[in-house]
Amino acid sequence: MKKTRTKVANHVVIIASVGLLMLTLFPTMVRGECTCESDEEDRDKSLALKYKLGAIASILVASAIGVSFPVLGKSAVPALSPERNLFFIIKAFAAGVILSTGFIHVLPDAFESLTSPCLKENPWGKFPFSGFVAMVAAIATLIVDTCATSYFSSKSAAGAGAGKINSNDDNHGGTPSVENEEAALHVHAHGHVHAHVTSAEVDSSSELLRHRVISQVLELGIIVHSVIIGIAVGASESPQTIRPLVAALTFHQFFEGMGLGGCIAQAKFKTRAVALMAFFFSLTTPIGIAIGLGITNVYDENSPTALIVEGILNSASAGILIYMALVDLLAADFMNPRMQNNGKLQLGANVSLLLGAGCMSLLAKWA
Template identity: 70%
Template sequence: MNKLRQHSFLAFLCLILILPTLVFGECTCDEEEDGDRNKTEALKYKLAAIASILVASAIGVGIPILGKTIPALHPDRNIFFLIKAFAAGVILATGFIHVLPDAFDNLTSPCLKENPWGKFPFTGFVAMVAAIGTLMVDASATSYYSRSHSKNNQAQPVENGGDEEKAGEHEGHVHVHTHATHGHSHGSVDTSPTTQLLRHRVISQVLELGIIVHSVIIGISLGASESPDTIRPLVAALTFHQFFEGMGLGGCISQAKFKARGVAIMALFFSLTTPVGIAIGIGISNVYKENSPTALIVEGVFNAASAGILIYMSLVDLLAADFMNPKMQSNGRLQAGANIALLLGAGCMSLLAKWA
């Protein structure tokens, strides 16, 4: 009976020792073949992602810009406010749900040293500094361009036979200081068409900067991945992601009224950023180590900074500016529609976090 127990114990011990080999211990040759097969399949998904994201980004950023030629999409129409609210919700969810959690994962990884990364919340700190920095750049750039424009207007003689009203309306600019000489004012400088135009231009440029930063990081991460199971759901998720982000950026570009060349450059930069990031990731996939301390720190810092920029821009420059707009404040149906569009945009983008 004791010998039977001993043999049973030895058999059980052998089973414990052999089981991992049976489950995980495939021959080296088969692992290399599976690895090559996975790399080939992953490369196909990466090329599909480049094409899909490029087309979706171009269409997304192009729809609001077409408002100049399609009356229904003109920035003054109610539908444009709804589109911008939806897109702002997408950008807000991108910052909170997609980018910021990734930054927390990167900068709190066990692969990093406990000192200093485990002793201070660097993710929140970097995001806060980025948001404050965005506010400073936003305010400083707007102030600088406003002063510069005011000086240029004061230096130019009034033409058209002294008709100050007509001269002030040239190229969509209104000279507030000339109106004051007639004894009536159209409000403070902050609400003048010129200042609003400058604000839209600053907003569009800063927003594109924040989007480009995290788009490059996303592209490199996808391009460097060798797992088809990881890449497959990312293709669809990032396609929708870039499409909706493009709509938000395109709305800002449309309101900024850049010249055709400037619009084309900004739209092209946005459309190419993620595909170029994927191409870079493919190129460095052999040497790129996702869990290396350097990669974790760089990705974490850039993701945190991008999250701070996107959260600030979506709340302050997109949502607050539109929701406090007199047109929306005086229209209850438009305000309700914008609220619904905002929740839908944020909800749809949050849902995509299940796959990406």
């Protein structure tokens, strides 16, 4: 059953990825004739290459530390455990970072790309495609989130019930019978042995599965825009453009990694799965930079194809990040009875949220 749930989860992520990529096919058929020319000033390939290599190293380290901190910290520092109040405060900060990333960093870039003068006025200048794609991506994320959570919850409940019945049949040879409406399963076997799968156990399992869906969808949204950022940096030949981005993107990836790491910590994946998710997150931006380095001579950031693809993917990424931050991270925690009944925790979480959103918003001055 666990292997089946893992396969289905992987299929959900793959389908979502393919869906995002398909969004880029239609717009490229209606691109305009671009007469824009790239800025030839301030180009220095050798110096730019040094900055790019430094960016790969610093972003890789910052991403790895950021995503690993919530995961490893909970075992090394008991106060960082998901069951402690401090975890709620840290997660609120990370959610603020992710929310600001969607609104302040990714969505404006998408608007800039899809409203470029290098694109035809019709249709790009007559319809807000950036907002439309972001809305569609948010709705699609809701559908995937709902369907995946519902599917995994029903499978978990059925699997738990079957496991209890098989266990009692093998050990005692008895015939199970349902006797308690409040319990999901109540089995009587020889020797008065009882097996219960209560609604509380089902809810706990459903919550765990939901955290796993959240972490996977969130990583998908982060990876999309991280690769785009990396390609933009790697393809640039202007040291003046790259230099401020190195520090800004380093902090950006660190804070974003904390948000993703908090979700992974709550999902309670096995060590191998945690390592893979952290590994892919840490490598996405450096890989993007490497791709940008490889296509520097043929890549034109002002070409219609590049503008449309970047704009569509950034819009979709923004929709995913905004939805995840508001619905799956903030709403889920701030409406939690534990926070509702604790005034100090509410105050700390709100302040932490504002700090996270503020710090990431401030980085927009440089990145």
